[in-house]
Amino acid sequence: MNQLTYTLQIADNALILGHRISEWCGHGPILEQDIAITNTSLDHLGQARSLYQHAADMFNALPAEEKKTLFVSAALQAKIAKDEKIDEDDLAYLRDGWDFRNVLLTEQPNKDWGYTVVRSFFYDAYNFYFYTELQKSKDTVLAAIAEKSLKEVTYHLRWSSEWMIRLGDGTAESKARMQEAVNHNWAYTGELFEMTTADKEMLAAGMGVDLNAIKTQWQKRVDAVLEEATLSIPANAWMHSGGKEGRHSEHLGYILTELQFMQRAYPDMEW
């Protein structure tokens, strides 16, 4: 059960951030970056798919009674009641907001290129160290997904670090707007390293990642890039949390409305 919850935490981060980034498709500041950010979005969606497949396999293997307790969504409960197997699409399209376990950072609005870059940078730096460690997981499927994803994430981090520096150490206006974006997104970074029950149990079982350990590496990387970008970390240390437990900001509702519309309006539609 913890293994399933843990996999969903990772998968939901990938899906929600991937969807957020995909909102730039056709709206990028220039053609080349439109393509670049859409590529990244597809990387995240690809990772989400693999993770949801893994989660669905674990879910389908659960005893019938346990299945009923996991998700609130009526649409999913209906499938479970009919004793149907679920798949990756069901997990993406049929769960409700409180079933999602992504961190609040990933659901923050794009707002502008600066906010988008800062959000990606904080997450990419986390994701890089997270997947590096997850490669050692005793869950061989998670380890394999981590190994494959790390190549993509390494490039994501390179891309977002570069934009942090380019705009932070850019013009007076770009710097001011990047600092504003850092100040806003900073309060959502604490949650990245919060250990839920699933995190703790998976770590104890040799399948999860010690988030406290990667926090040090993350902090070091963030400090280095921010220094080069001539940006500063806000003094206010108060942090939001709740996403990993299913308590989300209003933004997630809007994301799911768009993301899930087709499957909710036309159940089991294929194209």
Add this chain to the structure above:
Amino acid sequence: MNQFINKNLYGDYGDKEQATGASGTHNTANEWPLWEVFIRSKAGLDHKHAGSLHAADAKMAVENARDVYTRRMEGVSIWVVESKYVHASDPFEAASMYEPANDKVYRHPTFYNLPDELTHM
């Protein structure tokens, strides 16, 4: 802020900037320069011209090239060069430049038999 859209024909680089001088107020002054991209599809082959793109500097040009031109596994190596550094022959001089070679068939290695194992010739 309404400087983002302007007509940009292939090969236009340089001309507009020149017309207005380095500190000109023409709307291309804020545009990123154009770069030519060369991709090597596999080790051992040569880099081939893949297309062009806009980027603020060489580093960004390589990264943009990665995203624009190697998404479908087209390459293992990228070269970029700012388009203004490419010097071209004048199309109006094509007759005098190239036609004299037309009747010099003896310059072609057509009289050799190539072994079948030889590729990329």
